Amino acid sequence: MSALIEVENLTLKFRTDEGLITAVDDVSFSLDRGEVMGLVGESGSGKSVTAKSLMHLNTRNAVYTPDSKITLHTEDGPVDVLSLKTPRELNVVRGGAISMIFQEPMASFAPAITIGKQMVEQLQLHSDMSKAQAKEVSVEMLDRVGISDAGKRFNQYAFELSGGMRQRAMIAMALSTKPKLLIADEPTTALDVTIQAQVIDLMKDLVDEFHMGIIFITHDLGVVAQTADKVNVMYLGRLIEEGPVREVIGNPKHPYTQGLLSALPKLEDLDAPLTPVPGDIPSPLERPSGCVFNTRCGQVVGDQCMSKLPVDVQIDATHQVACHIYGEAPS
Amino acid sequence: MTEILIKAEGLSVHFPIGGTIFGKQMLKAVDNVSIEIEKGSFFGLVGESGSGKTTLGRALLKAAPISGGNAHYTDGEVEYDLENVSKEQLRDYRKRAQLIFQDPYAALSPRMTVRDIIAEPLEVMGITSNRAETDERVREIAAKCRLNLEHLRRFPHAFSGGQRQRISIARALVSAPKFIVADESVAALDVSIQADVLNLLKQIQSEMGLTFMFISHDLSVVAHTCDHVAVMYLGRLVETAPTRKLFDGPRHPYTKALFSAIPSLDPDDRGKAQKLEGEIPSPTNQPTGCKFHTRCPHAIDICKTQEPTLEGDGTGHEVSCHRWKELMAAVPA
Incomplete structure (x- = not known):
C-alpha cells in the first residue's frame, strides 16, 4: 500500500484579538489509497480544521508552525500542500485531487444556479472537457449515485431536491473530478437514519469503484464502525487515540474514547445508564496544561497528568494512545 | 389504574396548499391519529422527516390547527377539549403545556440575559406578581437545571450547546407545566452532552411528575428514555407499543427498517442492515392503500388498494399492516 496523504506535526493556530488560539496541536497521520479513516471528536475538537488544512482551506488568520507538513502523493509526484500559494497551484488540492462533502447540502449548493451548471463549471475548471462532455459526465455521475431521472435533476435547483437527494448530488459533484481523496465532513448528520444508511452504502461502493481514500469526519461512532478501516480520535486539537476500527471501538484505551462510547445509547442494553463525560470541552483560550x-x-x-503532555504509547503495532495510564507500565 | 393525561382520537391536521377553481388541495400532515399519553410517562414519537411527528406534537400544544377528530386533556385540575377551547382556557393551557425546541442556538434571544429568558414566560403569562417573586422562581428552576447565579447574568452566546439546551429546558419548566413536548431536543448535541441532557430530563420528569412527549428520529435515544413509543409514517400511526415490546419484536416493516438502519457499533455487522429503498413520498401526493407500500419489501396487491387499520393484541401493542402476522410467522424473531 502506498501512502496517499501524509500529515506530519501539523500545528495550526488562529490569530485573534485574544491572541493565538491553538486549534490543532502536533497531529500526524497518514492515509493509504482505498482506505477509509474516521476522524472522531466533539464539537471544538479540531477535526474539521484538520481536514480543511489538507485543502489549505483555513481562513487567513490561520498560522501553521514551520515544522507542519502535509504531503499529497499524486501521479505527478509528491505535493507539499502547505507551500501552495496561487489559486492555480491550489486547484490541485481544492477539487482536483481532493474533494470535500459538507454537512449541510443546502448551504453547499448555490441556490440560484442549477445543480447541473454548478457541476459543469467545476468539471471545466479541473479538466479540459468541453461543455457537452462535462454535461455527459455530470449526468452519468448523478445517475451513478442513485438519482433517478438524472437528466431532469441536472436542470433543477438545490431547493427542488429532498435532503437525501441533495446529499447524493453533493457526492456526485465531489466525485465527478475523480479525486484521490474525499473528505466527508459529517455528511450524514443532517439525514434520517434510513437515508443515512443509503448514503453510507453508496460511499462504500464508491470507495471500491474509484479506489480513493476517504476521511470521514463524524461524532457518531456507529457511523464510524460501519464505514471506517481505522479511527483517529481528537480532543482539543490533539490526536489522543488511533488504531484499526475494531480495536478502537472494541477495546478503547483512552478515558475519553471510553467516555464517548459509554455516553452512547445502546440498543442491546436498554437498562444501561447513559454516562456522559463530565463537564464541557474547555475553551481553546483556556487549554489545560499537561x-x-x-x-x-x-x-x-x-x-x-497536570504537568506533562502524554506521549503516544503503542498498545500494539497499529493501536496507539496518548495517555499517562499506559506510560506508567514499563512493558 | 393509570391516568391518561392526553387522549387523542382520530386527530387530523390538514393544511390547505394553494388550490384551483375546483377546490383546495389539502396537505394531510397528520391524518386520523389516535393516541393515549399516560400521566407521568415519557411518550416517544418516532419517524423520518415529513412523517408528521412535529405537527402532531404541535397540535397537542394547540400550536397547529386541529382540523378533525378530538384531543382531550385532563390533569386532575382542569379538563379541556383541545379541538375546541375558549380563549381563556387556551391561556391557561399555555401554562400547562410547553415546548422544548431542537436547536438551542436558534431558540434563545441573543439580546436577553439568561435570567430574562427564563423569566419571560412568567411575566407574559402573569404568573408572578412582582420582581422578587419572579427572581425566586427563576433561581429555583435554574438550580434544577444545574445553572448557577453567575450563569443568569450572562448572555446565551457565552454558553456551550449543552448549557444552552439546559437554559431552554429551564424556560419551558418555569411556568410549572404538566405536559412538555421535547422536539428533537438532543439531536443537535454531541453524544456526551446528549447523555447529560437526557439524564437531566429524566430526573426532572420524576421530580416534578411531568409528562413528556419526546419527538426524535433517533431510535436508540427513544429506547433509552421513553416508556411508550409511537411510530409515524406520512401522517399515520403505523405502530405503537410499550418500549420494551416494540424493541423486542417490532411488527411493522417500517419499524423494522428503522431499527435496522441504526448504525451498529460492531464493525462485523457491516452490510447486514436491511436497507429501505427510496424516500418518504411527498405528503401532497400520497400513495393509495397502505402509505408505506411504495417502499415496503413485502407489499402485495391488497396493500396498494386498501388502507390497513391499527390492530391491537390487548397488550398495548398495535400495528397497522395487512401482513404483520404472516410476516412474524415467516421470520421467527
Missing part, C-alpha cells in the same frame, strides 16, 4: 483531557478525566493517575 494532558488536555485532565479537566474531565476520571482516571487521573498523578501529577504528570
Whole structure:
C-alpha cells in the first residue's frame, strides 16, 4: 500500500484579538489509497480544521508552525500542500485531487444556479472537457449515485431536491473530478437514519469503484464502525487515540474514547445508564496544561497528568494512545 | 389504574396548499391519529422527516390547527377539549403545556440575559406578581437545571450547546407545566452532552411528575428514555407499543427498517442492515392503500388498494399492516 496523504506535526493556530488560539496541536497521520479513516471528536475538537488544512482551506488568520507538513502523493509526484500559494497551484488540492462533502447540502449548493451548471463549471475548471462532455459526465455521475431521472435533476435547483437527494448530488459533484481523496465532513448528520444508511452504502461502493481514500469526519461512532478501516480520535486539537476500527471501538484505551462510547445509547442494553463525560470541552483560550483531557478525566493517575503532555504509547503495532495510564507500565 | 393525561382520537391536521377553481388541495400532515399519553410517562414519537411527528406534537400544544377528530386533556385540575377551547382556557393551557425546541442556538434571544429568558414566560403569562417573586422562581428552576447565579447574568452566546439546551429546558419548566413536548431536543448535541441532557430530563420528569412527549428520529435515544413509543409514517400511526415490546419484536416493516438502519457499533455487522429503498413520498401526493407500500419489501396487491387499520393484541401493542402476522410467522424473531 502506498501512502496517499501524509500529515506530519501539523500545528495550526488562529490569530485573534485574544491572541493565538491553538486549534490543532502536533497531529500526524497518514492515509493509504482505498482506505477509509474516521476522524472522531466533539464539537471544538479540531477535526474539521484538520481536514480543511489538507485543502489549505483555513481562513487567513490561520498560522501553521514551520515544522507542519502535509504531503499529497499524486501521479505527478509528491505535493507539499502547505507551500501552495496561487489559486492555480491550489486547484490541485481544492477539487482536483481532493474533494470535500459538507454537512449541510443546502448551504453547499448555490441556490440560484442549477445543480447541473454548478457541476459543469467545476468539471471545466479541473479538466479540459468541453461543455457537452462535462454535461455527459455530470449526468452519468448523478445517475451513478442513485438519482433517478438524472437528466431532469441536472436542470433543477438545490431547493427542488429532498435532503437525501441533495446529499447524493453533493457526492456526485465531489466525485465527478475523480479525486484521490474525499473528505466527508459529517455528511450524514443532517439525514434520517434510513437515508443515512443509503448514503453510507453508496460511499462504500464508491470507495471500491474509484479506489480513493476517504476521511470521514463524524461524532457518531456507529457511523464510524460501519464505514471506517481505522479511527483517529481528537480532543482539543490533539490526536489522543488511533488504531484499526475494531480495536478502537472494541477495546478503547483512552478515558475519553471510553467516555464517548459509554455516553452512547445502546440498543442491546436498554437498562444501561447513559454516562456522559463530565463537564464541557474547555475553551481553546483556556487549554489545560499537561494532558488536555485532565479537566474531565476520571482516571487521573498523578501529577504528570497536570504537568506533562502524554506521549503516544503503542498498545500494539497499529493501536496507539496518548495517555499517562499506559506510560506508567514499563512493558 | 393509570391516568391518561392526553387522549387523542382520530386527530387530523390538514393544511390547505394553494388550490384551483375546483377546490383546495389539502396537505394531510397528520391524518386520523389516535393516541393515549399516560400521566407521568415519557411518550416517544418516532419517524423520518415529513412523517408528521412535529405537527402532531404541535397540535397537542394547540400550536397547529386541529382540523378533525378530538384531543382531550385532563390533569386532575382542569379538563379541556383541545379541538375546541375558549380563549381563556387556551391561556391557561399555555401554562400547562410547553415546548422544548431542537436547536438551542436558534431558540434563545441573543439580546436577553439568561435570567430574562427564563423569566419571560412568567411575566407574559402573569404568573408572578412582582420582581422578587419572579427572581425566586427563576433561581429555583435554574438550580434544577444545574445553572448557577453567575450563569443568569450572562448572555446565551457565552454558553456551550449543552448549557444552552439546559437554559431552554429551564424556560419551558418555569411556568410549572404538566405536559412538555421535547422536539428533537438532543439531536443537535454531541453524544456526551446528549447523555447529560437526557439524564437531566429524566430526573426532572420524576421530580416534578411531568409528562413528556419526546419527538426524535433517533431510535436508540427513544429506547433509552421513553416508556411508550409511537411510530409515524406520512401522517399515520403505523405502530405503537410499550418500549420494551416494540424493541423486542417490532411488527411493522417500517419499524423494522428503522431499527435496522441504526448504525451498529460492531464493525462485523457491516452490510447486514436491511436497507429501505427510496424516500418518504411527498405528503401532497400520497400513495393509495397502505402509505408505506411504495417502499415496503413485502407489499402485495391488497396493500396498494386498501388502507390497513391499527390492530391491537390487548397488550398495548398495535400495528397497522395487512401482513404483520404472516410476516412474524415467516421470520421467527
